[in-house]
Amino acid sequence: MEWKFALQLAGVALGLLYLWLEYRADIRLWIVGLAMPVVHGVLYYRSGLYADCAMNGYYVLAGLYGLIVWRRTPRRKGAELRIGRTPKGLAGALAGVGVLLHAAIYLLLARFTNSTVPFWDSLTTALSIVAMWMLSRKYVEQWLVWLVVDVVTVGLYLYKGIPFTAGLYVLYAALAAAGYRRWLRQIG
Structure with missing residues (x-):
């Protein structure tokens, strides 16, 4: 079996499980989120998506952080971490962080790699860093x-020739819309 195909199949299976757990706001999403970056990291590196590859190192660290936050919050505050809205002042700061991350990652990719898609690779990476942190705080x-x-x-x-993984992201997009609606109803 070709390496791209095998990695895509494993990544899609883990990704679907992760999405289902995230949709349900189930703490086990963080455990699956520790295995999935290994598979995707190798796939992205071998496909020349260097920022996406590096992003998976962040996902491992963010997964550990998210697991700790979701597990410790009930003990620290006496109540479960609840789904809520992003505070208005924080939303602007997060947008600023996203812009700065995008610029920094773009410059790294453009100057130090042979990336053929530095703008888009750095954009998705910067936004993913912000989104992952927001998930750790359960912001809708x-x-x-x-x-x-x-x-x-x-x-x-x-564009990079990994269509099964692209298909997974079509599902991610549909579930992001559904997850947004579900979490809006669950705001506590």
Whole structure:
């Protein structure tokens, strides 16, 4: 079996499980989120998507952080971490962080790699960093950031010749819209 195909199948299976758990706001999403970046990291590196590859190192760290936050919050505050809206002042700061990350990652890719898609690779990576942090805080708007990431990523991955993974991101986009609606109803 060709390496791209095998990695895509494993990544799609893990990605679907992760999405289902995220949709349900199930803490086990963080455990699946520790295995999935290994598979995707190798796939992206071998496909020349260097920022996406590096992003998977962040996903491992963010997964550990998210698991700790979701597990410790009930003990620290006496109540489960609840789904909520991103505070208005924080939303602007997160947008600023996203812009700065995009610029920094773009410059790294453009100057130090042979990336053929530095703008789009750095955009999806920067937005993913922001969205992952928002997920760790259970902010409902994280779904909207993921929706943008997913739509851009579909085109990027089709361009780079990894169509099964692009298909996974079509599902991610649909579930991001559904997850947003579900979490809006669950705001506590």
